[in-house]
Amino acid sequence: MKLSAQDWQELRPALIWSGIAVAIALALLVGAWLYQLRDVQFARALQLRADAAETDARLAEQRWDTLTLRMVPYSRLQQEGVLGQEPRLAWIEALDLLQARQPGLALSYDLGARQALAGAGEAHASVRVSRLQLSYRASDELQYSRVTAQLQSQPGRLLPRHCTLLRLLPPQTGISVECEYDWATMVSPQAQEGGG
Numbered sequence: 001m002k003l004s005a006q007d008w009q010e011l012r013p014a015l016i017w018s019g020i021a022v023a024i025a026l027a028l029l030v031g032a033w034l035y036q037l038r039d040v041q042f043a044r045a046l047q048l049r050a051d052a053a054e055t056d057a058r059l060a061e062q063r064w065d066t067l068t069l070r071m072v073p074y075s076r077l078q079q080e081g082v083l084g085q086e087p088r089l090a091w092i093e094a095l096d097l098l099q100a101r102q103p104g105l106a107l108s109y110d111l112g113a114r115q116a117l118a119g120a121g122e123a124h125a126s127v128r129v130s131r132l133q134l135s136y137r138a139s140d141e142l143q144y145s146r147v148t149a150q151l152q153s154q155p156g157r158l159l160p161r162h163c164t165l166l167r168l169l170p171p172q173t174g175i176s177v178e179c180e181y182d183w184a185t186m187v188s189p190q191a192q193e194g195g196g
Contacts, residue, residue: 077186081155086114086128086185094154095134098147105147107136117184129159129182137168138175147177157184 112131163179
């Protein structure tokens with residue numbers, strides 16, 4: 001069927017409106033697709049942020065667990081005077097006081113220079129030791145134990161290297177004690193940089 005010019009004239013408004021309707025429908029479809037695409041991208045960005053926040057929370061929890069796990073030993077070392085500067089004067093005063101209170105010990109000592117202990121945690125804190133050579137005469141094993149306990153109660157950590165106990169020959173009584181200790185402290189890297 002062939003349309004005449006008059007038929008085209010009558011159909012023209014309907015065709016124009018149909019074209020406009022199709023264009024509007026296409027515009028709405030494209031707009032809806034773009035809106036959906038934007039929502040999908042926004043949802044992905046939110047998911048990435050949520051994943052990152054969850055990872056950060058997990059890391060923070062692990063750090064907290066590590067911190068709380070290490071706080072008890074750290075606090076104990078701090079209370080024992082192991083952390084920080086070497087309390088050399090306190091050690092010397094304790095040894096002198098021990099001799100003054102118990103002159104029968106005939107105590108003599110040599111407290112060596114402080115040295116870094118090789119391979120003992122240089123990355124976080126370095127362990128420093130001072131060699132203590134101690135000689136005295138104990139009346140018995142109990143007095144030896146008391147002297148050792150008094151030395152161990154001082155700040156720092158007293159680490160025995162070796163001790164020799166020899167019973168004195170008659171007419172003398174008691175025990176000759178010859179001990180060598182390392183008196184240890186730990187110094188943080190910040191204290192080392194500051195001259196510790």
